[in-house]
Amino acid sequence: MGPVLAGVLQLIALIAALALAYVPLGNYMARVYSSDKHLRVEKWIYKGIGADPNTEMRWPAYLRGVLAFSVVGVLFLYLLQRIQGILPGSLGFSSVDPAQSFNTAVSFVTNTNWQSYYGEQTMGHVVQTAGLAVQNFVSAAVGIAVAVALVRGFARSRTGELGNFWADLVRGVIRILVPLSVVAALVLVACGAIQNFSGIHEVGQFMGGHQQWNGGAVASQEAIKEVGTNGGGYFNANSAHPFENPTPFTNLFEIFLLLVIPFALTRTFGVMVGSIKQGYAILATMATIWVGFVALMMWTEFAHHGAALQAAGGAMEGKETRIGVGASSIFAVSTTLTSTGAVDSFHSSFTGLGGGITILGMQLGEIAPGGTGSGLYGMLIMAVIAVFIAGLMVGRTPEYLGKKIGTREMKLAACYILITPALVLIFAAASMALPTPPHSMLNSGAHGFSEVLYAFTSAANNNGSAFAGLNANTDWFNTMTGLAMVLGRFLPMVFVLALAGSLAEQKPVPVTAGTLRTEKPLFTGLLVGAILIITGLTYFPALALGPLAEGLAS
Numbered sequence: 001m002g003p004v005l006a007g008v009l010q011l012i013a014l015i016a017a018l019a020l021a022y023v024p025l026g027n028y029m030a031r032v033y034s035s036d037k038h039l040r041v042e043k044w045i046y047k048g049i050g051a052d053p054n055t056e057m058r059w060p061a062y063l064r065g066v067l068a069f070s071v072v073g074v075l076f077l078y079l080l081q082r083i084q085g086i087l088p089g090s091l092g093f094s095s096v097d098p099a100q101s102f103n104t105a106v107s108f109v110t111n112t113n114w115q116s117y118y119g120e121q122t123m124g125h126v127v128q129t130a131g132l133a134v135q136n137f138v139s140a141a142v143g144i145a146v147a148v149a150l151v152r153g154f155a156r157s158r159t160g161e162l163g164n165f166w167a168d169l170v171r172g173v174i175r176i177l178v179p180l181s182v183v184a185a186l187v188l189v190a191c192g193a194i195q196n197f198s199g200i201h202e203v204g205q206f207m208g209g210h211q212q213w214n215g216g217a218v219a220s221q222e223a224i225k226e227v228g229t230n231g232g233g234y235f236n237a238n239s240a241h242p243f244e245n246p247t248p249f250t251n252l253f254e255i256f257l258l259l260v261i262p263f264a265l266t267r268t269f270g271v272m273v274g275s276i277k278q279g280y281a282i283l284a285t286m287a288t289i290w291v292g293f294v295a296l297m298m299w300t301e302f303a304h305h306g307a308a309l310q311a312a313g314g315a316m317e318g319k320e321t322r323i324g325v326g327a328s329s330i331f332a333v334s335t336t337l338t339s340t341g342a343v344d345s346f347h348s349s350f351t352g353l354g355g356g357i358t359i360l361g362m363q364l365g366e367i368a369p370g371g372t373g374s375g376l377y378g379m380l381i382m383a384v385i386a387v388f389i390a391g392l393m394v395g396r397t398p399e400y401l402g403k404k405i406g407t408r409e410m411k412l413a414a415c416y417i418l419i420t421p422a423l424v425l426i427f428a429a430a431s432m433a434l435p436t437p438p439h440s441m442l443n444s445g446a447h448g449f450s451e452v453l454y455a456f457t458s459a460a461n462n463n464g465s466a467f468a469g470l471n472a473n474t475d476w477f478n479t480m481t482g483l484a485m486v487l488g489r490f491l492p493m494v495f496v497l498a499l500a501g502s503l504a505e506q507k508p509v510p511v512t513a514g515t516l517r518t519e520k521p522l523f524t525g526l527l528v529g530a531i532l533i534i535t536g537l538t539y540f541p542a543l544a545l546g547p548l549a550e551g552l553a554s
Contacts, residue, residue, distance in 0.1 A: 004302055007326015010252055011294060014330065017256050018263055025260060026267020026279070032175045033148045033168060034272065042170050053167035058160040059501030062149055065165035066142060066493060070109050073135060077105035080131045081123075090124035091200055091214055103478040108135035110489035111143055111371060113225070113232030113341055113464040114481060116473040120214055120235045125197050132232060133221045137181075140228030141172030143339075143373030146493050147265060148272075150377045153500030154401045155273045157508045160501050176261070177228055184223035184257055191253075192246030193219040218243050226257035229371040231341025231464040239331070239344040240320050251323050251344055255331055258340045262369035263287075265376045273401055277519035282379055284524045289368035289531070290337055293361055297329040300354040300551075318349025318468075329354075336361035339371030341464025348451065348467035355467070356547025359454050362461045363539045364531060365420065371462065377496050383518070384413045384499075386530040390516050390523075399515055402508040409502055416495040421538045423460040423484050428453050428542065430480070437476050442469030446553070450546035455481060460488035 001009075038046070038053060046053050057065065080087075081096040081104060096104065100117060107114040108131075117123075123132065145168035152162050189195050198215030218234045222244050225231060235241040245251055263283065270279020301315045302325060319328045328345040335342050336358040347358045361368075367378040388405050391398030398405040405413075431437040431452050441448035451470040458465055459481040466472065472481065516523065 003324055003326055004298070006324065007298055007302075007329065010248075010327055011330055014252060014255060014259075018259060021260050022264055022267055022283075025264040027271060029144075029176060029261075029264065029268040030271035032171050033163075033268070035171075038167075039174065042167075042174055045170050045174075046166065049166065051164075051166035053164050053170070055164055056161035057164055059149070059162055059497040062162050062165045063494060063497045065169075066146065066497075067490065069138075069165075069169070070142065070490070073109040073138065074105045077108060077131045077135060078102060080127055081105065084124055084127050087124060087126045089126045089197065093122060093124050096122065099475050099478040100473065103482040104132075106482045106485050107464065108132050108230075108232060109139055110462050110485045111139035111228070111230060111339060111374070112459060112462040112485045112489070113230045114459055114466070114472075114485065115232055115236075115464070116478055116481075118236040119233055120216075125216060128221065128234065129217050133217070133224060136221065136224040136228050136230040136232070137173050137177050138169065140177055140224070140230065140372040141169050143371055144172045144176070144261075144265070145169050145373065146496055147373035147376040148268075150380055150496055150500040150503075151269050151272045153503035154380075154403060156504045157402075157506060160505050162497070162500050162504060177224065180227050180257075180261075181220070181223040184227055184253075185220045187253060188219040188222055188250060191250045192242075193222060193250065194243045195219040213243075222254070223257070225342060226254045226340065227261065227372075229258055229262065229338045229340040231335065231339075233342065239342045240323075240346070242322075245323075245344055248323060248327060251327050251331065254342070254344075255327075255334050258338055258342065259334055259369060261372050262338055262375040265373070266369070269376060269380075275401075275519065278401065281519045281524050281527075282376075282383065284521070285527045285531075286367070286369040286375070286379065288524070288528055289364070290333065293333045293337060293357060293368075294330055297333050297354055297357050298326060300351050300357065301325050301329050315349075315351050315354070318346035320344065332358055333361060335465060336463060337364070337366060337368045337370070339366045339374055339462045339464075341458065343465050346468045347454070347465060348447075348469045352447075352547055352549075352551030352553070355450060355454075356543060356551060358465070359450070359457055359547060360535070360539070360543065362457045362463050363421075363424070363543075364535050365417070366461050366463060367531070374462070378416075378492075381413050381416045381496065381499070382531050382534075383527055384409060385417065385534070386523070386527045387516060387518065388413075389530060390526060394514075396514055399509050400518060402511070403503045403506050404509055409499060412495045412499040412502070416492050416499075417534065419491045419495075420460050420488050423488050424453070424456045424539075425542060427456040427460070427480050427484050431456070431476070434476075437474075440471040440474055440477060442471070446546050446549040450550065453542055453546050456484055459484040462489050 081101040085095040149162040196215040200214040239245040266283040270276040451467040
């Protein structure tokens, strides 16, 4: 079997697995967030934190819950790293320095999981399990909660109430993320991923020196890393490391894990708004972009010119031989079109155009299918904009799901789509203009600029992956990427929740002959076009200086 055919067959198997999980998981999540019953363990948690899960919240109260919970998470994780040197199970590692502690705390709380350090040489067992792994669960649950609040904004009328943040948060963790992660961890352990709390030990000689590895609760963290679209790896090599991702099967399984909730949330959306077809329209938009990007990536990585590349069956630099070009291409596209950031190959070693595809995937806003929750609410914001564009074409007040899209709604949607590009471009420009930051670039020219552009695109979009050539463990990059992660996570949530509150207060608008049918293929095409055009107009100059210049020159 040739490598191209193997890649295509893996893609088909992945699509089939996602299709099988779509309806049951989507329906289950809709029941979770629509139920008025609480599990016993959930009641204990509510009592412990002093929250009343039956109290409905308007959008400012919901937002305060999101922000307060996240601030506490940042402070706790920062403190845990700063005192690591005196904690049991530290493996002899010292406390993490302030700039890196800030960056890492912000990174994991914002669901970015950007890592400017070597995991196996920096973090002990307590920080990994009680700090980083816990944030993998709760940060993912926060994203789903915000998405569900927006869905309620479309589903409800004549009320500003969006549900209860604490109930949505706890249910997301207890009823969705924990069960899926337990099953996933068992599968990974059965297939060879490690799960222990062993210390550092030598495993042999390497280039004249001793090679050392430490163990850890790797499989359990790998599971939630993918299920929650987090991406932070236990080891610096991330999912290219055989302890995290031992076989081609586990590689495909991990891709399935990082895609299954974001895709299934479109079914949850359709059920909660009372129109399954609306969910399918959003699903079709996400799937069209995802499949298109996978096809482009495989083409760039398999068909690149050069005798060495053709002899190897594709651009194998930076890729694991046990995984191959096809599976690495699927993983790279999936991890950058979601907010996962995990890698099973090194994106800096992709072809010039291939690296550009990973950057563009994040610059779309990670909405195809996006992160846990963030992908859905990002796509719904783009749907609001597409409806507005269609309304301008026919001179009619735009409507979406029975709600009028007026001045207030469009201002909020516009702020949402402008904030992340502004962060990316301003921080990248500052890093190139100042004298010191460019010293962190391993490469000069177009590829060096791509390293910086990728870093801030990843941080502001809460992805977390990186072009490996950039030394981001400096005070400048630790601080600036940390700020980009905070602003890129929480400012969009402000606009999403404000939009949800505005929609929930409206009276439903009856469907007429002039209403745009947003469940039809025509709207799906309009939405795909709007996403690509808006992203292209925003980022084309920066892409032309980086990956496009490199790709055309090679």
